Amino acid sequence: MVSIQRILHRPETRFMLLGLPAVLFVIVFLLLPIVSVIVFSFWRTESYEIYADWNLDNYRTVLFEGTYLTFLWRSIVTAVIVTGACLLYAWPVAYFIAKYGGRYRLLLVLALAAPFFTGAVLRLAALQAIMGPIGVINMALGLIGLPPIEFLMFNRIASGIGIAYLYLPFMVTAIYLSLLNFNFQLLNVAKVNGARPWRAFLTVTWPLNWIGTAIGITLVFIPCLAESITPTFLGGPSGKLYGSVLGLQFDQTGTWALGSAMGVILFAVCCVVIGIMWLTINLKRSGFTGAGR
Amino acid sequence: MANAGNVAVGIYDATKRFGRTTAVHRANLEIRQGEFFSLLGPSGSGKTTLLRIIAGLEDPDEGRVVIDGREVTGLPPYVRKVGMVFQDFLLFPHMTVGENIQFPLRMQGASKAERDERLAWIAKLLHIDGFEERYPHQLSGGQQQRVALARGLISRPALLLLDEPLANLDRELRKEMEVEVRRYQRELGIPFIYVTHNQEEALTMSDRIAVMRNGSFEQVAPKVEVYSDPATAFVASFVGHANRMRGRVSAVEGGRARLDWNGVQLAIPAVAGLAAGGAADYFVKCEHLRVAAGSEAATAGHNRLDGTLRDVIFKGQIADYIVVLANGAEIVVSEAAGLPRVKAGDAVAVTWAPEAGRGFAAEG
Numbered sequence: 001m002v003s004i005q006r007i008l009h010r011p012e013t014r015f016m017l018l019g020l021p022a023v024l025f026v027i028v029f030l031l032l033p034i035v036s037v038i039v040f041s042f043w044r045t046e047s048y049e050i051y052a053d054w055n056l057d058n059y060r061t062v063l064f065e066g067t068y069l070t071f072l073w074r075s076i077v078t079a080v081i082v083t084g085a086c087l088l089y090a091w092p093v094a095y096f097i098a099k100y101g102g103r104y105r106l107l108l109v110l111a112l113a114a115p116f117f118t119g120a121v122l123r124l125a126a127l128q129a130i131m132g133p134i135g136v137i138n139m140a141l142g143l144i145g146l147p148p149i150e151f152l153m154f155n156r157i158a159s160g161i162g163i164a165y166l167y168l169p170f171m172v173t174a175i176y177l178s179l180l181n182f183n184f185q186l187l188n189v190a191k192v193n194g195a196r197p198w199r200a201f202l203t204v205t206w207p208l209n210w211i212g213t214a215i216g217i218t219l220v221f222i223p224c225l226a227e228s229i230t231p232t233f234l235g236g237p238s239g240k241l242y243g244s245v246l247g248l249q250f251d252q253t254g255t256w257a258l259g260s261a262m263g264v265i266l267f268a269v270c271c272v273v274i275g276i277m278w279l280t281i282n283l284k285r286s287g288f289t290g291a292g293r
Numbered sequence: 294m295a296n297a298g299n300v301a302v303g304i305y306d307a308t309k310r311f312g313r314t315t316a317v318h319r320a321n322l323e324i325r326q327g328e329f330f331s332l333l334g335p336s337g338s339g340k341t342t343l344l345r346i347i348a349g350l351e352d353p354d355e356g357r358v359v360i361d362g363r364e365v366t367g368l369p370p371y372v373r374k375v376g377m378v379f380q381d382f383l384l385f386p387h388m389t390v391g392e393n394i395q396f397p398l399r400m401q402g403a404s405k406a407e408r409d410e411r412l413a414w415i416a417k418l419l420h421i422d423g424f425e426e427r428y429p430h431q432l433s434g435g436q437q438q439r440v441a442l443a444r445g446l447i448s449r450p451a452l453l454l455l456d457e458p459l460a461n462l463d464r465e466l467r468k469e470m471e472v473e474v475r476r477y478q479r480e481l482g483i484p485f486i487y488v489t490h491n492q493e494e495a496l497t498m499s500d501r502i503a504v505m506r507n508g509s510f511e512q513v514a515p516k517v518e519v520y521s522d523p524a525t526a527f528v529a530s531f532v533g534h535a536n537r538m539r540g541r542v543s544a545v546e547g548g549r550a551r552l553d554w555n556g557v558q559l560a561i562p563a564v565a566g567l568a569a570g571g572a573a574d575y576f577v578k579c580e581h582l583r584v585a586a587g588s589e590a591a592t593a594g595h596n597r598l599d600g601t602l603r604d605v606i607f608k609g610q611i612a613d614y615i616v617v618l619a620n621g622a623e624i625v626v627s628e629a630a631g632l633p634r635v636k637a638g639d640a641v642a643v644t645w646a647p648e649a650g651r652g653f654a655a656e657g
Contacts, residue, residue: 190368192348192377194400207387287386
């Protein structure tokens, strides 16, 4: 008879005990929800009840009834534009902090997270107070006798600005962390060897920081696709996105099966995006030493 | 100095300040075509700053830089057509060896055929052919340094700047590379400006050496002259291994002065600035001293110090003989190892000709 003590001291037992929390986490919070959503997406909802009769109607509705695809397409376009804007804005910010931040670097990066110190709703209310019809910008314009800018509120531009504002810190942080490991001396090497500043950036800085940038792009693009709160507050009727419509299926119309199908499709799109980003990364060309001989 | 057409690089009255410190102070220098020139000095002496001024990585606050007869002061580095090799190799980690080496040609817009031809040529010259497809991290330190050299040389620049390129290599490899670097310079005929704090490197490779301290030149001269005829007390103490004797000048007569060093009277060559009553430093290189048993008589006119041989440090061909004098001072003598006539504990005499050393009026 092997005593319990002996079993506990076996390496295999320890391995299992230590690994258990991680495995449980993945199962409970990742696999179960995904599996259940996938299962629901093939079921049917009627009058706030869900029935387990297997069918493809939900997918047919989402993929062939124009409205849902329109929302999906609108979300993708918004995500592309917002990600691009974040990229253009984040690079100089991250570059400046990494190169000239000195001992205040960490503080500056933490300051970027300031919007997260308050809740999402308060953050959006603040944006309304700045960009809204009676917000700071339009009041200032009124004071100097100019007409108000109307495109700043309750449309897709407004919700785009709101989403970009929300996710910009992720992009900056990802690029900044990458630049921390970047040897700026390499730029001197490039310049001495005949590279003009733009050429040096494109041939040295950009490729050596591509992984960080790609992570930033993914971190902004993916939540952008699923974004629902911001368009609800800032988007107005024309600014409604896929994520908002998806949310409606659960908290208003009670069509969970349809909502699940929408979720599965969103999940698939995200997988495609991550796959594309992965394809752009060549570990050998990343500057990571020791990767892939 | 040589006529203007022969000057590869001219630096005129260059001054560079960082905040309150003056890194380079009114530097004037002309480097000739085909010359191997070293900037030698301790860290913080301004040698790297001067190199960066030539490269265009720093702009001088005052003064001018002329490369190949063209004024380049204020021009950015990418139009200066100089090559540069850095201390940490600084190869581009995301490019293969071949791409690294071809980088300058690519920036100049050279055709693929030309780039490949040049790559084959330089890789063969530097014995790195066969490594073109590898990445820098797959190479040894010595190979990486060769790649860095190849990148600096492939476009046949007007000159090559080298910033302590061998500092990160181990001693064996450094010795080997010193010879190699000198060979490439001879074969290509491009002037090299070599920054180092290592006097052996400078002495092995250079035609001329500029010894720098606190942003100024102490001496600019052919290497043998820098070694055997130092212009200042600093050069005398920094280049080679010398014994320093600080004392008071008691008399100056003819070509000689008398130095009172801790109660011992030494004859030293008189130079401008030495006056009776003034303090002076007298430097004599360890290998110019001779050690002999105390009973042996010194050659007439030579200086003689009596003491006890404390230790013999064997170094191979030569040995350092540490002699403790009656006044407590230590003198180091480098002589052929295994002198049979003296051993530790013996009473010995150290002798040398006064002209073997150099005296300077003491600073401060």
